[in-house]
Amino acid sequence: MRVFFARDILKMHDNEQQAWWVRKRNTLLDIADKNLNAYVYDLETIEKAALDMLALKSVSRVLYAMKANFNPEVLRTLANTGIDFDCVSPGEVLHLRAALADDATGRILFTPNFAPREEYEWGIREGLRVTLDNLFPLKAWPELFAGTRLFVRIDPNQGGGHHEHVVTVGKRSKFGVSLQELDELVALVDAADATIIGIHAHSGSGILEPANWQAVAGALLAAAERFPEVEVLDLGGGIGVPDKRGDPIFDLSLLDQYLAEFKASHPAYELWLEPGRYLVAVAGVLLAHVTQLKGKGDMQYVGVSTGINALIRPALYGAYHEIVNLTRINQDASERVTVVGPICETGDKFGTDRQFPASKENDVVAIATAGAYGRVMSSSYNLREIPPEVTI
Ligand code: LLP
Numbered sequence: 001m002r003v004f005f006a007r008d009i010l011k012m013h014d015n016e017q018q019a020w021w022v023r024k025r026n027t028l029l030d031i032a033d034k035n036l037n038a039y040v041y042d043l044e045t046i047e048k049a050a051l052d053m054l055a056l057k058s059v060s061r062v063l064y065a066m067k068a069n070f071n072p073e074v075l076r077t078l079a080n081t082g083i084d085f086d087c088v089s090p091g092e093v094l095h096l097r098a099a100l101a102d103d104a105t106g107r108i109l110f111t112p113n114f115a116p117r118e119e120y121e122w123g124i125r126e127g128l129r130v131t132l133d134n135l136f137p138l139k140a141w142p143e144l145f146a147g148t149r150l151f152v153r154i155d156p157n158q159g160g161g162h163h164e165h166v167v168t169v170g171k172r173s174k175f176g177v178s179l180q181e182l183d184e185l186v187a188l189v190d191a192a193d194a195t196i197i198g199i200h201a202h203s204g205s206g207i208l209e210p211a212n213w214q215a216v217a218g219a220l221l222a223a224a225e226r227f228p229e230v231e232v233l234d235l236g237g238g239i240g241v242p243d244k245r246g247d248p249i250f251d252l253s254l255l256d257q258y259l260a261e262f263k264a265s266h267p268a269y270e271l272w273l274e275p276g277r278y279l280v281a282v283a284g285v286l287l288a289h290v291t292q293l294k295g296k297g298d299m300q301y302v303g304v305s306t307g308i309n310a311l312i313r314p315a316l317y318g319a320y321h322e323i324v325n326l327t328r329i330n331q332d333a334s335e336r337v338t339v340v341g342p343i344c345e346t347g348d349k350f351g352t353d354r355q356f357p358a359s360k361e362n363d364v365v366a367i368a369t370a371g372a373y374g375r376v377m378s379s380s381y382n383l384r385e386i387p388p389e390v391t392i
Helices: 006-015 025-034 043-054 072-081 090-100 117-125 136-140 179-192 211-224 252-265 313-317
Strands: 038-041 061-065 084-087 108-110 129-132 149-155 195-200 232-234 270-273 284-296 299-304 323-325 335-340 349-356 364-367 389-391
Touching: 025 038, 025 284, 025 364, 043 061, 043 072, 072 090, 084 090, 090 108, 090 117, 117 129, 117 136, 129 195, 136 179, 149 179, 149 211, 179 211, 195 211, 211 232, 211 252, 252 270, 313 349, 323 349
Parallel strands: 038 389, 061 084, 061 270, 084 108, 108 129, 129 149, 149 195, 195 232, 232 270, 299 335
Antiparallel strands: 038 284, 284 299, 284 364, 323 364, 335 349
């Protein structure tokens, strides 16, 4: 049983406001006239999410985890609001610099994982803030880090996620230095003549409990207190968004309240956050057209013109994405259908047993919450096109 508190009910009410893709339906139908398939991003929605996050009083810096969506206009929109960036590869850094026409060095945290030595050398040479997330680089290449000011990623052993693939804490996750290794970390940092100025964590993706980040901050203290020069606790991303209209939305003001409590007892540290999904997921839809219909036993299939090559989340994580027939948005959802794409795998499904209006070939279908981890995780599987991106 699910228990709702008054606060949740209020937030549910907010979330029942019309989705942007209902308000901007005509624009989307025009785009679908010109494109068989397309990712469409609503920049106004991105800007609003960014400003909401920047308004958190207890957070000094918000870094966008650009792995979620690296569309250049999305990056520029976020940069213009004052959001900074978390980059996980030299490719991401170079792409960001090109998109912003700026070297943006002061705005980047460079957080590679299990990367080769050359990437750390490169990051340091570029003057980036570099995060280590293993003892190995300090043991194997201490000379690289002499005189550097580094972040270190700790496994706070506190977190969660919408699927086991995205839980980034605990011994089954490859990320972060474990709290048991702190003594060794201190010794290796000293021996390399480096300075730790920030403690970093990312506890998982799609977490809906604001208390998580307060707990992460608490867990990072044990590490921060071992390094007198630490100025920053970067609490990572993972802030969830609702899958369905009507689900409670993440309570940012409660997060701010929890973090403010933490800051009141530990005022020396700046708190940073690193959201990806929160800033872009809701702002994107994947548009496609109905191709074919089929009944098989008691199953009804609606085929659409793109598949898991464009949005792998349902197949990879069983993720729920709302699907609407934009052409028939006002018609009764009288049928129970499974929405599938053209890819040669049984797992090529966007949604199973969905209530849908009786649909026809060429109807326009929108798959919602596709602004994060959609285009960036796409592939050319079956040599199907990767849909173009359109911003509005
Ligand atoms: N910071 C670090 C170091 C990360 O590894 C990630 C995500 C984030 C921040 C941002 O997390 P977010 O706020 O977007 O949850 N492909 C999966 C999500 C994988 C996230 C990987 N790391 C999905 O589609 O759900």
